[in-house]
Amino acid sequence: MMFKSINPFSQEVIAEHEVLTNAQLNYKLKLSESAFKDWKTTSFQQRADKMQRLAVVLRENKETLGLLITHEMGKIIAESIAEVEKSAGNCDFYAEHAEEMLQDEYYNTPFRSMSVYDPIGAVFAIMPWNYPFWQVLRFAAPAIMAGNVTLLKHSSNVIGCAKAIESAFLEAGFPEGVFQQISIEIPQVESVIAANIVHGITLTGSEGAGSSVASLAGKHIKKTVMELGGSDAFIVLNDADLEKAAHVAAQSRMLNAGQACICAKRFIVTEKVADEFVSLFAQNIKSLKQGNPVQEGIQMGPLARLDLAKTLADQLEKSLQQGAKLIVGGAVESCNFQPTLIDFVSVNSIAFQEETFGPLAAVIRAKDENDAIAIANNHRYGLASAIWTEDRERAYKLARKIEAGNVFVNSLVRSDSRVPFGGIKKSGYGRELGAVGIKEFMNMKSLVIE
Numbered sequence: 097m098m099f100k101s102i103n104p105f106s107q108e109v110i111a112e113h114e115v116l117t118n119a120q121l122n123y124k125l126k127l128s129e130s131a132f133k134d135w136k137t138t139s140f141q142q143r144a145d146k147m148q149r150l151a152v153v154l155r156e157n158k159e160t161l162g163l164l165i166t167h168e169m170g171k172i173i174a175e176s177i178a179e180v181e182k183s184a185g186n187c188d189f190y191a192e193h194a195e196e197m198l199q200d201e202y203y204n205t206p207f208r209s210m211s212v213y214d215p216i217g218a219v220f221a222i223m224p225w226n227y228p229f230w231q232v233l234r235f236a237a238p239a240i241m242a243g244n245v246t247l248l249k250h251s252s253n254v255i256g257c258a259k260a261i262e263s264a265f266l267e268a269g270f271p272e273g274v275f276q277q278i279s280i281e282i283p284q285v286e287s288v289i290a291a292n293i294v295h296g297i298t299l300t301g302s303e304g305a306g307s308s309v310a311s312l313a314g315k316h317i318k319k320t321v322m323e324l325g326g327s328d329a330f331i332v333l334n335d336a337d338l339e340k341a342a343h344v345a346a347q348s349r350m351l352n353a354g355q356a357c358i359c360a361k362r363f364i365v366t367e368k369v370a371d372e373f374v375s376l377f378a379q380n381i382k383s384l385k386q387g388n389p390v391q392e393g394i395q396m397g398p399l400a401r402l403d404l405a406k407t408l409a410d411q412l413e414k415s416l417q418q419g420a421k422l423i424v425g426g427a428v429e430s431c432n433f434q435p436t437l438i439d440f441v442s443v444n445s446i447a448f449q450e451e452t453f454g455p456l457a458a459v460i461r462a463k464d465e466n467d468a469i470a471i472a473n474n475h476r477y478g479l480a481s482a483i484w485t486e487d488r489e490r491a492y493k494l495a496r497k498i499e500a501g502n503v504f505v506n507s508l509v510r511s512d513s514r515v516p517f518g519g520i521k522k523s524g525y526g527r528e529l530g531a532v533g534i535k536e537f538m539n540m541k542s543l544v545i546e
């Protein structure tokens with residue numbers, strides 16, 4: 097059995113990758129076990145030296161690695177290179193800060209009592225194709241700095257990226273087994289979850305995948321962090337800077353060809369400013385240059401797979417049948433989905449109810465700010481949201497009412513190594529990044545000394 101890497105722009109098969117046999121997988125699990133025995137005893141300084149070297153390796157190879165990302169999943173080359181740079185920055189950040197994040201914490205008791213943070217073993221990550229470097233380094237850099245070892249099951253269309261990341265770890269001097277990519281099929285996932293060395297599972301992916309993996313992890317009593325789907329609200333109030341909001345709205349919906357969990361998907365605009373906002377938003381969307389993602393100047397590439405384009409086209413068609421009005425775009429050819437804007441989307445329509453994973457922006461008109469918040473919260477997902485208003489105090493109060501793991505005011509929603517990231521409701525649980533993220537897969541040991 098082979099996994100195929102298919103260039104989404106040309107539809108050419110660019111590589112084939114063998115799936116591990118069960119015997120090969122067992123060998124890798126054993127390697128994890130032996131690597132952990134040594135790795136957990138290394139000092140923060142020893143780990144940091146290698147992690148900083150990894151950052152250098154990534155930066156030195158950012159053009160080649162960027163091209164690999166673009167060839168495997170279709171992201172425009174500038175975004176691919178930026179992704180490699182962001183991943184390198186994450187390595188530097190945890191190299192510098194892991195030790196202070198994992199300091200002992202003391203309690204006010206008559207005896208000496210504290211929490212200490214011990215590594216737990218292997219963290220098993222199941223990662224998606226949309227940010228094939230960032231999402232991997234986002235979990236791996238903190239986990240490895242904390243003394244854990246890691247196993248990666250990457251999405252089957254980006255195995256080239258998974259292999260390149262593993263090679264970068266080895267080139268940076270990490271011992272074999274500290275970071276391993278395992279090309280496995282879904283039926284093999286349970287044996288990894290069940291393995292004694294595996295004590296934590298982190299998944300970024302769909303709600304369905306999260307539910308299946310969390311069930312298996314529950315069966316084997318293993319902790320999970322789940323970063324699942326989103327249908328982020330982008331709320332525009334009467335006093336917003338409409339020009340800026342419309343510019344960032346287009347960026348937030350169309351970056352990575354609309355294929356990010358934290359892309360804004362539902363644009364909830366108060367009636368008074370809706371016509372003006374839609375007209376500015378439409379201008380921004382129309383100006384985007386779509387084409388071959390390796391060419392300079394192109395601002396949006398294809399979707400990563402044909403089935404994704406088909407699903408999005410169905411969602412668009414049904415939403416139009418349900419009363420939405422097409423303002424811009426709508427054409428689909430192979431994996432190329434034209435940046436599209438629809439208006440007058442109702443809360444019962446597909447574009448509102450389902451996650452739309454591609455360049456389809458849906459505008460929903462709200463009566464006033466309370467209605468806008470109610471519409472934003474009227475959803476199964478709760479990953480992130482943005483609010484646009486010039487009144488920062490009001491924004492703070494409204495942000496506290498939003499049901500989401502992340503809220504940004506007057507800005508693009510983005511992840512950042514320093515700030516915890518994750519969702520609520522069906523968008524998942526647990527946090528990645530920041531001091532909270534690094535502690536998710538640690539044994540927080542209470543230590544009492546009389």
Ligand SMILES: O=CCCC(=O)O
Binds near residue numbers: 226227355358511
């Ligand atoms: O797809 C979701 C992740 C995007 C990000 O972490 O910036």
